[in-house]
Amino acid sequence: MATMQAVRTGSAAGARRRRVSKRHQRRAILVFLGPFLTLFAVFYLVPIVYSVYQSLLKVERVGAFGAPREIFGGLAQYQQVFASEDFWASISRVLLFFCVSIPVQLGLALVFALLLDSAVPKWRRFFRLTFFAPYAVPGVIAALTWGFLYVPSLSPFPAVAENANLLGSGLVMFSIANVVNWVYTGYNMLIIYSALQAIPGELTEAARVDGAGQFRIAWSIKIPLVVPALILTGVFSIIGTLQLFNEPTVFRLFSNAVASNYTPNMIVYATSNIPNYHLAAAYSVVLALATCVLSFLFLKITQRRAFG
């Protein structure tokens, strides 16, 4: 009897403690999430909403000398965006840039990761760090440095720089792609490499016992298993390419072949400098939407392919 009592009060106390603990937990959740969500709302959500709002306004003048005032313009700015030949040209330029840059970048990253994972016994750490080091160089600084290397008078390979006009309209896209690849290949390599490291040793060991060579193991076992990592790097590459701004902006200092409307983001910046904020806002809303849609589509398509 006495023990029953004790058990009952014990469980009641336990229940009370759990209730108190739940209340404490709720308060803790607010404290933990509060700072991030506040900043996220102010510096992510509000700007997005504000951008959409701005893009729906237009400036109206009363008469030739009247003061300009902002009125609701509906989709007028968006009409202008979609009618802009410069905008479409810049979009097709970054898509071409993507084709020139990303297959090489991700292909090399995959090859490096596979080689470092299996074939090379020596200096593994040295290669890993050397390939990754450019990631620590800001895009602006990387573009300035390569810009110097492309200029014939400064280039350490003057024969190349003098014969191939690396900053002319024909090759400048490749030259910029090289800068971007130089910075990001090692980073992508590390992401793929760490996915490779997570593959259980027994899998590759079993294949080796069955007589599979390194190449066969890489092709049939390792690559299929790192597809999620490849998809992740692919999505970041899509976002990065559509947002291209820093490198081509710096290249305007070296080359006449890069105009102020070279990429969509450069158009946004140039438009806001006019200043025409409403049109610039419409450009950046369209660009952000295109980025989300493209990366989402890419995820869908690759996931169906990869995971059945």
Add this chain to the structure above:
Amino acid sequence: MSTSTRSRPIATIGTTLFLVIFAGYFLVPIWWLLMAATKTRGDLINSTGLWFADSFHLLDNLGDLLTRDGGVYPRWLVNSALYAGAGAAFGTLFATMAGYALAKYVFPGREATFNLVLAGVLVPATALALPLFLMFSKIGAVDTYWSVLLPSMVSPFGVYLARIYAAAAVPEEVLEAARLDGSSELRTFFTVSIRLMAPALVTIFLFQFVAVWNNFFLPLVMLQDQRLYPVTLGLYIWNSQVTQDPNLQMMVIVGSLLSIAPLILAFLALQRFWWSGLSAGSAR
């Protein structure tokens, strides 16, 4: 076994050579900067790019760089360190707390919150710069430290990483034991959980630090006063004035070298930490 070891050496030499060539590709620009920084402007054009010239001018160049325009370059470095350091420190703390809460507590709206944050990862920072400029100008805060610093404290990707890492590295039993000992949730987080999450913290910090250190668009839009510039914007502006003042070219070269040294050293020193955090984030 014996056949594979016999055929190995050629393949090994081949792949090593392949990797050595690419190591050269990745190092040449940095090596060129290092060499160029030791030269006079004349030697820069007349000597070979990949080795020292006859005279060694590094210290003179550094002196010129650090005193140019009343010592504005050291200010840029300090500004970059401030934007990236404070932005990454607070960004890491807030992202870790949020990711931890999303991993360790069950509450209504948890998945919706997480998905919203994940969508934030896809929102390009450049799409935010312009509306942020307009918002800051409404309250008269453009062209201030805050206009660059505050937006740098938000890291949705950090929340994602912290959630994954907290789920894997902080066992439920540890939290229960702390609760039974009467430790408050906050105390448990700051004394126990945060230590278990240390590699994730270093990773989030480093990647946010790099993101802010590399930031160019936001300061370009926000800042007029060159004393507030980060080093990327400062060097860009200097290089745009090279035609008026050719001496600036040397300043840009030495300034570029000096600006990348701290980050490369930090990556080398901290590789043990970010390495494990990166593995945790990408394995899923």
